Each structure stands twice: as C-alpha cells, then as structure tokens.
Amino acid sequence: MATELHETIFMAKQERHKNLFLNYKNLNIFPVELLKDEGLQFLERLYMKRNSLTTLPDNLAQKLPNLIELYLHSNNIVIIPEAIGNLARLQSLDLSNNALQFLCPEIGRLRSLRHLRLSNNQLKCLPPEIGDLQELETLDVSMNQLMSLPDRLHRCLSLQNLTADHNLLNHVPRQLCWLHRLNQLSMAANRLTFLPLDLGRSRELQFVFVDNNVDLKGLPSYLYNKVIGCSGCGVSSQVSEGDMGEVLSEALVGLPAEVKVVGSEADNVVPLEELAMRTLHRIYHHRPTDLNLLPPITLPKSLLDLLQFPLGHCHRCSQAMFTIIYPKLFPLRDTALAGVHRRTTVSFVAYCCSSHCLRTFDLQG
Numbered sequence: 399m400a401t402e403l404h405e406t407i408f409m410a411k412q413e414r415h416k417n418l419f420l421n422y423k424n425l426n427i428f429p430v431e432l433l434k435d436e437g438l439q440f441l442e443r444l445y446m447k448r449n450s451l452t453t454l455p456d457n458l459a460q461k462l463p464n465l466i467e468l469y470l471h472s473n474n475i476v477i478i479p480e481a482i483g484n485l486a487r488l489q490s491l492d493l494s495n496n497a498l499q500f501l502c503p504e505i506g507r508l509r510s511l512r513h514l515r516l517s518n519n520q521l522k523c524l525p526p527e528i529g530d531l532q533e534l535e536t537l538d539v540s541m542n543q544l545m546s547l548p549d550r551l552h553r554c555l556s557l558q559n560l561t562a563d564h565n566l567l568n569h570v571p572r573q574l575c576w577l578h579r580l581n582q583l584s585m586a587a588n589r590l591t592f593l594p595l596d597l598g599r600s601r602e603l604q605f606v607f608v609d610n611n612v613d614l615k616g617l618p619s620y621l622y623n624k625v626i627g628c629s630g631c632g633v634s635s636q637v638s639e640g641d642m643g644e645v646l647s648e649a650l651v652g653l654p655a656e657v658k659v660v661g662s663e664a665d666n667v668v669p670l671e672e673l674a675m676r677t678l679h680r681i682y683h684h685r686p687t688d689l690n691l692l693p694p695i696t697l698p699k700s701l702l703d704l705l706q707f708p709l710g711h712c713h714r715c716s717q718a719m720f721t722i723i724y725p726k727l728f729p730l731r732d733t734a735l736a737g738v739h740r741r742t743t744v745s746f747v748a749y750c751c752s753s754h755c756l757r758t759f760d761l762q763g
Contacts, residue, residue, distance in 0.1 A: 407431040407438075414440040425449040428458075437461025447471040447492075459484030471495055471515075483507030494518055494538070506530035517541050517561070529553035540564050540584075552576050563587055563607075569652065570594055573707050578602055586627065590614045592652030595710025595723070595749045598624050616649030619713050619728065619748040619761055628730075632743035646727045649745050653723075656709055661724040663753050668722065675720035679705055683718075712751035714759045724750040728761045 403423060408431070410418050418441055420429070425446065432438060433455060441462050451473040455461075459481055467490040475496040483504030490513040498519040505514075506527025513536040514528075521542040528537075529550025537554070540563040547562065552573035559582045560574070567588040574580070575596035582605040583597075590611040598606065598620030607627035608614060615632040650660065659669060682705050701720070708718040728746040730739055750756040 403429060404431060410441070411438060416440060416442040417445075418443070419445045420449070421445050421447040423449055425451060427451070428453075428455050433457060433461045437463075439464060441465060443467040443469075445469045446473070449473050451475055453477055454479055454482065456481045458482070459486075463487070466490070468492070478502055478505070480504040486510065489513065489533075491515070501525055503527040509533065512536065512556075514538070524548050526550045532556060535559065537561070547571055547574075549573065555579065558582070560584070570597065572596065572654070572709065575599060575710075576707070581605065583607070584627075586610055590652075592616065592650075592654075593618055595719070597621065599711060613651070615645075615651065615744055616727075616747040617730075617744055618710075619726075619746045619759075622733070622735075622746055622761055626739075628739055628744050629741045632745075633741070645729065645745060646725060646747075649727060649747050650725060654709060656704060656721060657723055659722040661722055661753060661756070663724075663757055665724070665753050668752060672720055672722045675701065675704065676718060679708065679718050679720070682706070710749055712755050713748040714750055714755040717751040717755075719749070719751050722751075724753060724756040726750065726756055726759055733761065 407429060428451060442464055444462065444465060447469055451470065452475060456479050465485055465488055468488060469492045471492050472495040475493060475498060477500065480502050485508060487510055488508050489510050491511060492515045494515045494517045496519050498516065498521055501521060501524060503525040505525060508531065510533060511531050512533050514534060515538045517538045518541040521539065521544060523544065524539065524547065526548045528548050531554050533556050534554045535556050536559045537557060538561040540561050542565055544562065544565040544567060546567065549571060551571065556579055557577050558579050560580060561584045563584055563586040565588050567585060567590060569590065570585065570593055572594035575594050578600050580600065580603050583603065584607040586607050586609040588611055590608060591613045595618055597618050603624065605625045606621055608631060609627045610630035612630060612633050617628065704720050708720055710719055711717065712719060726748040730736060730742065730744050730746060746761060748759045748761065750759055
C-alpha cells in the first residue's frame with residue numbers, strides 16, 4: 399500500500415495532475431510525500447475520504463496553494479489547524495463524518511469558499527467568523543450538538559442552502575430572513591418552538607423543512623405557498639381542537655422577548671412605543687447610513703438592534719413591526735394542505751401590524 403501511495407503521488411507530481419484521489423488508503427497521517435520540496439503546486443482537487451486522519455498539516459496551504467476542493471469526508475479529524483485560513487482559492491471543503499469538537503475562527507478567512515460541509519461531527523458552536531464567508535452558497539451542519547447558529551450568519555449574502563437537521567436548536571435567528579438568496583432551509587429534528595415572523599417572506603426561499611420539532615405548533619403564513627415539511631410537528635399538544643384560544647396560545651410559545659403586546663381585533667390603538675419605532679425605522683430605512691445621525695435620544699440596545707432587524711413585517715401590508723403583533727390562526731387541518739400533511743397538528747399564523755390588517759387578512763388571498 400505504501401509503495402502504491404508513493405507511486406500515485408510521484409506520478410501526480412511528474413505529470414502535474416490537478417486531481418488526486420487518495421480515498422480508502424487507510425491513512426492515519428497526512429502523506430509526507432505531498433509536502434516534500436515544493437509540494438504539488440498544480441493540484442486543485444484533493445480527495446481523501448474514508449481514511450483515519452486525525453489532523454491536517456500546518457503547511458498545507460504552502461505546499462498545495464492552488465487547492466480549490468478538499469474532501470476529507472469520513473476520517474477521525476479532531477481539530478483543523480489555524481493555517482487552514484491560508485487556502486485562499488479553496489471553494490469546497492468537506493469535513494463531514496469526523497470528530498470535530500471545535501472549528502477555528504480562521505475558517506472565516508476562506509473568502510472564496512462556496513460549499514462547507516460539517517455534518518455528523520461533535521460541534522457545539524460555530525465561530526462568528528463564518529459570517530465573513532461572503533461567497534458561501536451551501537452550509538451543512540446537520541447531526542451536531544449545536545444549540546444556536548452564529549448571529550453573523552446573515553452576512554453570508556450568497557447562502558442558498560442551509561441544513562442544520564438533528565441538532566439542539568431551539569430557535570431560528572430572525573436575521574436569516576434577510577438572506578435573500580436562501581432557497582432551502584432545513585432544520586428538522588431540533589427543539590424549535592417558534593419560527594421567525596418573516597420566514598418565507600423572501601420569494602427566493604421555496605423549501606422549508608422543520609419536521610419532527612414536536613413543540614413547534616405555529617408556521618408563519620408566508621410559508622403557505624412554499625414547499626414545507628412539518629411532519630411530526632405539534633404532536634406534543636394536549637389542547638382540544640375546539641379550543642382555538644388555547645391553540646393560538648400554544649402556537650405563540652417561544653415568541654421573541656421583544657414582543658411586549660399581543661393585540662386582537664378589539665385593539666384599535668397601536669401603542670405609542672410601537673408608533674415611535676415605526677417612525678424611526680422609516681427614517682433609517684430611507685437613509686440607512688445615517689443611523690448614527692438620528693435625533694439624540696436614548697434607546698436600549700435591543701431597540702436599536704430592532705431598527706435594523708425588525709421582528710417582522712405585517713403579513714398583509716408589509717409594515718415593519720417591533721413590539722406588538724396581531725396574530726391570526728389558520729389550523730393546517732382546515733386548509734387545502736390538510737391532505738398533504740397528516741401527521742402534524744400545526745397551524746399557520748398570520749402576524750399583522752394592526753387590528754384592521756388582522757380583520758382583513760386572508761390566507762389564500
């Protein structure tokens with residue numbers, strides 16, 4: 399095996415191969431032949447799946463500077479060296495099925511990275527620097543131990559496919575709704591109790607899978623015309639189907655802390671704080687670079703953050719909402735989708751900005 403490996407690498411050097419396949423070679427250390435002398439300057443794709451590697455060399459970028467794709471699926475890699483950030487041309491990195499417990503912040507220096515696969519590891523958190531990956535299109539972090547996603551993930555403006563199934567996530571950051579290229583979001587088998595008000599508002603987002611989140615009982619009405627997976631959701635509910643008030647209360651479990659008032663059709667006056675936030679937001683929305691030039695007023699940081707990322711937008715008129723919502727329930731069993739989604743007791747919830755929008759909202763309109 400060692401002789402065969404040596405010959406494979408020797409030929410790759412001699413013939414300046416762009417692709418090198420070292421899958422299923424029983425490797426437990428990175429082959430030194432790849433790192434000798436000038437390395438493989440012409441190599442663009444390195445396949446090392448199904449080996450027993452535990453780490454990568456610090457001088458990988460120095461010896462393989464033109465790597466575009468690196469496939470390390472199904473090894474025993476525990477740690478990635480900080481020098482991984484020096485692979486300036488890397489576009490695809492597959493570290494699925496390893497033993498990673500930590501991901502170094504230097505991963506954020508891979509500014510050309512388009513596909514990052516980290517499924518089936520032991521990650522409990524992701525570095526905020528992932529938000530620096532402006533070209534990232536695919537992120538798969540399924541089958542880990544994540545309890546949250548990075549707050550800066552919304553900066554990955556090219557992200558199209560986000561998969562985070564089988565983790566310990568109990569919420570979806572509302573900032574993800576600002577990823578206007580996101581086409582597919584999968585968060586099945588987590589601990590979700592609530593979804594962002596604006597989830598599905600983007601026309602680009604067409605596929606949302608939240609199956610087997612047993613405590614999730616409400617879906618934003620924006621998802622009504624999307625391809626959704628919600629099998630196994632809401633099954634923990636003990637509320638009678640006829641008690642619509644209790645059903646609505648359960649669908650709102652997990653509401654963001656910023657929600658101070660849950661309005662109803664009888665509430666005809668919007669609170670002053672909400673009106674003030676809507677006015678400030680209109681100023682910020684039309685002149686976003688002048689946020690620091692707003693009138694010298696004192697607002698809590700949470701409210702300042704809301705100016706940039708509102709709770710959501712009215713499902714009828716698109717008015718931004720900050721501290722109050724007017725919810726309207728549409729049990730899925732009463733919609734045209736009832737025959738498609740059978741093993742679920744979830745409802746669609748329309749979040750409106752006023753009692754007028756609440757009264758006039760139509761799910762199928």
